[in-house]
Amino acid sequence: LALFDGTPEGPFFLFVHFFDPHSDYEPPPPFDTLFVDPSYAGPVDGRIQLLTPFHVRVPALSEADMRRIVDLYDGEIAYVDSEIGRMLGEMEARGLLRNAAILVTADHGEEFREHGSLGHGRTLFGEQLHVPLVLSGTALRGKAPRRSELVSLLDLAPTILALAGAEIPSSMPGVSLLEAARPAERPAFGESIRYGRELRAARIAARKVIHRAEGDARDYFDLEADPGEKRPLREDPSGGELAGALADYAAVADEGWHLKLIAPRDGEATFEGTIRSDALLVRPMHYHTGNIGPRRKAEFERFETDADGRSLRFRAVFGSLIGEIAFDTDPPGAPVRFDIRATGAAAGVFLGAGEPARGEIVLSPSDPRVHGRPSDYAAAEPGCYIRAVPPRSIRGEKADLSAEALEKLRALGYVDDGEDAP
Missing domain, CATH: 2.60.40 (Immunoglobulin-like)
Known part of the structure; x- marks a missing residue:
C-alpha cells in the first residue's frame, strides 16, 4: 500500500501478485477458523509437507480430512478477497480509481481429489484450468460487455494493450476482450510439464481433448454430457477440430x-x-x-x-x-x-x-x-x-517472413536467390 503514496501523476500499470490461495493452506486469523469445523481432531493442518504424500500416492483421507483441506483453502480465498478489497479501498481514497481498469484472475485452479490428486500441475481437468476472470472499473464503462463464450488468459495481454490505446502486435495469439466481434468458437489451450509428465489440452466450446505425450494418448470429452470429465471418449466429438487445434498449437509452442x-x-x-x-x-x-x-x-x-x-x-x-x-x-x-x-x-x-x-x-x-x-x-x-x-519454413509449411528476416537469412547463407531457388 505504501506504493500508492508515491504514485506519479498520469497513467500507470500496477501488477500485484497475491500468492494465496495456495499451499500451504494456512490462512491468517480470523480466516483460519472462518469455515473449519472446530470439532475436527484429525491430522490435516494444511502444511504442504503433510499434504505432499497425498499428492503422489493415495493413502486414506477421510471425508472429514477432505472437508478440512477445502475449508482451509476457502479461508485463503476469503483472506485474499479481503486484501483485494483493502487495496482497492486505499486506491479509491487516493483518487486512483476515477479512471481505472481492474483485472483479477488466477494462473491455475486447485484439485481436491476430483480426479484422484491434490493441488495442481498433475492434470488438465476443469478444476485446474477453469479460473476466475473479472474485468471492472470506471475506464471500462461502455467498453467491456459481459462475455459468455470461452476465453483464455492469452486474451489478457491484447486486452491490456487495447485499454492503454497501444497497438496490438499481429503476432500476439490472444484477442482483446473489448473486441465486439470476437470469433464465437476460438480454441483455448492448457499445458503442464511438471512431475515428469507432458500434458496438453484443447477446448472448443463444450468439446475438449487432453493429450499425454507418454504413449501419445488422447482423451476426448463432451462437457455438456459430462461436465465433470469422468467419461473419456475414444473418438473426437468435434469431428477432427480438436485434434487439428492441438496440432496447430504444438507446432507453434514447440518450435x-x-x-x-x-x-x-x-x-x-x-x-x-x-x-x-x-x-x-x-x-x-x-x-x-x-x-x-x-x-x-x-x-x-x-x-x-x-x-x-x-x-x-x-x-x-x-x-x-x-x-x-x-x-x-x-x-x-x-x-x-x-x-x-x-x-x-x-x-x-x-x-x-x-x-x-x-x-x-x-x-x-x-x-x-x-x-x-x-x-x-x-x-x-x-x-x-x-x-x-524445426521452424515451419523448414518443415515445408508456409512462413511469412519480413524483409528484415529475409535479409538476415541471406547474410547467413540460408536463402538462395539464384535461378534454381524455390
Missing part, C-alpha cells in the same frame, strides 16, 4: 530448441556447457518441470548469454528432478554448436530419443537425430537430451 535435463532418481547430476550460433539466441529460458523421486537439490548456478547474444553458458545441479532449457534462433533454422557435459551418477548427453553425443557437436533443427524424444522422460536414462522442432 525451437529444447534441452531436457534428467537427474538420477537416487543421486545428483551436474550439467554444464556452452551453446553457440552465428545467429542470435533468442528467448532463452530455464525451468524445473517436476520431480521423479525424493526432492533433492535443484539449482541453475549459472545461466547467461554473452553480450552479442550468440553464446549461452549454463551450469545446473539437479537431484531427482527434471529441468529444461529452451531457446530459439534469429533467424530461425540456424545451426547451433553444443558443448555439454553431464557428470555425476551415470548421466550422459543424448540426441533426441537417446543417441549418445560426445564432445562439441554442430546440429541443425532439420537434423532428424534431434526430432525424436523418449516416450517417458521420467523413465529415461539420466542425462541431457537435445531436441529440436
Whole structure:
C-alpha cells in the first residue's frame, strides 16, 4: 500500500501478485477458523509437507480430512478477497480509481481429489484450468460487455494493450476482450510439464481433448454430457477440430530448441556447457518441470548469454528432478554448436530419443537425430537430451517472413536467390 503514496501523476500499470490461495493452506486469523469445523481432531493442518504424500500416492483421507483441506483453502480465498478489497479501498481514497481498469484472475485452479490428486500441475481437468476472470472499473464503462463464450488468459495481454490505446502486435495469439466481434468458437489451450509428465489440452466450446505425450494418448470429452470429465471418449466429438487445434498449437509452442535435463532418481547430476550460433539466441529460458523421486537439490548456478547474444553458458545441479532449457534462433533454422557435459551418477548427453553425443557437436533443427524424444522422460536414462522442432519454413509449411528476416537469412547463407531457388 505504501506504493500508492508515491504514485506519479498520469497513467500507470500496477501488477500485484497475491500468492494465496495456495499451499500451504494456512490462512491468517480470523480466516483460519472462518469455515473449519472446530470439532475436527484429525491430522490435516494444511502444511504442504503433510499434504505432499497425498499428492503422489493415495493413502486414506477421510471425508472429514477432505472437508478440512477445502475449508482451509476457502479461508485463503476469503483472506485474499479481503486484501483485494483493502487495496482497492486505499486506491479509491487516493483518487486512483476515477479512471481505472481492474483485472483479477488466477494462473491455475486447485484439485481436491476430483480426479484422484491434490493441488495442481498433475492434470488438465476443469478444476485446474477453469479460473476466475473479472474485468471492472470506471475506464471500462461502455467498453467491456459481459462475455459468455470461452476465453483464455492469452486474451489478457491484447486486452491490456487495447485499454492503454497501444497497438496490438499481429503476432500476439490472444484477442482483446473489448473486441465486439470476437470469433464465437476460438480454441483455448492448457499445458503442464511438471512431475515428469507432458500434458496438453484443447477446448472448443463444450468439446475438449487432453493429450499425454507418454504413449501419445488422447482423451476426448463432451462437457455438456459430462461436465465433470469422468467419461473419456475414444473418438473426437468435434469431428477432427480438436485434434487439428492441438496440432496447430504444438507446432507453434514447440518450435525451437529444447534441452531436457534428467537427474538420477537416487543421486545428483551436474550439467554444464556452452551453446553457440552465428545467429542470435533468442528467448532463452530455464525451468524445473517436476520431480521423479525424493526432492533433492535443484539449482541453475549459472545461466547467461554473452553480450552479442550468440553464446549461452549454463551450469545446473539437479537431484531427482527434471529441468529444461529452451531457446530459439534469429533467424530461425540456424545451426547451433553444443558443448555439454553431464557428470555425476551415470548421466550422459543424448540426441533426441537417446543417441549418445560426445564432445562439441554442430546440429541443425532439420537434423532428424534431434526430432525424436523418449516416450517417458521420467523413465529415461539420466542425462541431457537435445531436441529440436524445426521452424515451419523448414518443415515445408508456409512462413511469412519480413524483409528484415529475409535479409538476415541471406547474410547467413540460408536463402538462395539464384535461378534454381524455390
